[in-house]
Amino acid sequence: LQNSGLNSPLLRDLPNEIMAIMTLADETAHDARAYLAVNLRRDHFFDPRTTEIHRLIMALAKRRKNLPSWKTLKAASQLSAEAKELLDEESYPPVKTEGDAEQIISVLERLRQGRVIITMYDATMDKMQAEDADPQEAFTIIEQGLLDARAFSSDEALRVSPNGNLAEALEALLERKSPSTIPTGFRDFDDEAGGLPRGGLTTIAASSGGGKSCMALQICVNAFWDGYSCALVTLEMNRDQMLGRMAANVANVNYRDINLQGNTIRGKLHTLSDMQKTKMRKAKDKMLKHTEDTGARLEIFPMQDTTISEIALQLRAFDYDIIVIDYINLLNKDDSGEQNEAQALGEIARIAKVQASSTNSAWIVLA
Structure with a gap:
């Protein structure tokens, strides 16, 4: 792979690409066709001919509200002669079952991930061989590559059609044992x-000083007591500030008194009362016992000079139920090229949504 890069036969599978195209064009392969239409990505295709055909299929489907047939594709003036010749390939027929379609997706997704990793490796090496090489730029390439490699949603589509899955999906919903929120x-x-919503992104927006951070912390504290694990990433407060807010919340102590601890005001040293200190220590003991009994976690990460991709990679392995980002405007933008501020913030939200979906966690972004 290192020597041949993306040209390696280990990273492409033309037969499966052709079968995917043939199935999309087969009007009789109802279940398999619908499954592939929902789950195939443009970068699942490597061969320029299958890429060209898939792009046209999706464009026509968007315009006509249904998938084009094989005859429509053969007659399409937009397709090159090479692509039309591929449509006459008889060695790799369309598949008929959803199970076979899932197998095609599995193969193409594995190869797609491999190509992303090789591209990431090449870009990283090119960056590090430059005279003014900056490891931070290489880290950004690696982080984004890993997110791209993992970013694949296998959520099943809902199909209300003669061969659809409405009945099965409804029964699964009615018999659901675990909550989706x-x-x-x-x-x-x-x-x-x-x-x-698990797998979803929630935005809490307010003007500066409007209480966003307090509300997000309260949600995390409430969820912790209910047995959930939460991560709160703050980009504007340090550990002591967040600890003070949390302590005030769980111990019912005035945050102003905690914040002023150790300060001299009008020549007098401000200290917490013994009763307040006792309440805070009892709250600490209660939290530690709760985490031992339930496994719930409440973890706060003060961060600076970081991107949404870096946060996602750092937290992904720890199986949080809720992840809070406080707040979106303080994040560094990923390599966004010519994007304006609104587009860059939209890209941050997109990455957060993808991560929430792939980890079945609830993400909250403050704005």
Whole structure:
């Protein structure tokens, strides 16, 4: 792989690419065709001919609201002669079952991931061989490459059609045993919305000083007591500031008194009362016992000079139920090229949504 790069036969599988195309063009392969239409990505294809055909299929489907047939593709003036010749290939027929379609996706996804890794390796080596090489730029390439390699959603589509899956999907929903949401602890909101959606992104927006951080911390504290694990990434407060806020919350101690601890005001040293200190120590003991009994975690990470991709990679392995980013405007932008501020923030939100979906966690971004 190192010697041949993306030209390695280990990173491409033309037969599976052809079968995917043939199935998309087969009007009789209902289940397999629908499954591939939903789950195939443009970068699942490596051969320029299959890439060309897939691009046209999706463009026509978007315009006509249904997938084009084999005859339509053969007659399409947009296709090159080489691509049309591939459509006459009889060695790799379309598949008929959803199980076979899943197998095609599995193979093409593994190869796609391999190509992403090789591209990441080449770009990293090129960057590090430059005279003014900056390891931080190489880290960014690696982080984005790993996210791209992992970013694949296998959520099944909902199909209301003669051969669709509405009945099975509805029964699965009715018989669901585990909740798809995490309660926030704010009763009125949870009664209406059920809580935070697993696999989804929630945005909390307010003006500066509007209480976003306090609300996010309260959600995390509430979830912790309910047995969930939470990570709160703060880009504007240090550890002592966040500890003070959390202690004030769980011990019911005035945060102003905690914040002023050790300060001299009008010539007098401000200290917490013995009763306040006792309440905070008891709250600490209660939290430690709770985490031992339930396995729930509440972890706060003060970070600076970081991107959403870096955060996602650092937290991915720790199986959090809730991840909070405080807040989006303080994040460094990933390599966004010519994107304006709005586009860059949109890209941050997209990455957060992908990570929430792939880890089945609830992400909260403050804005």
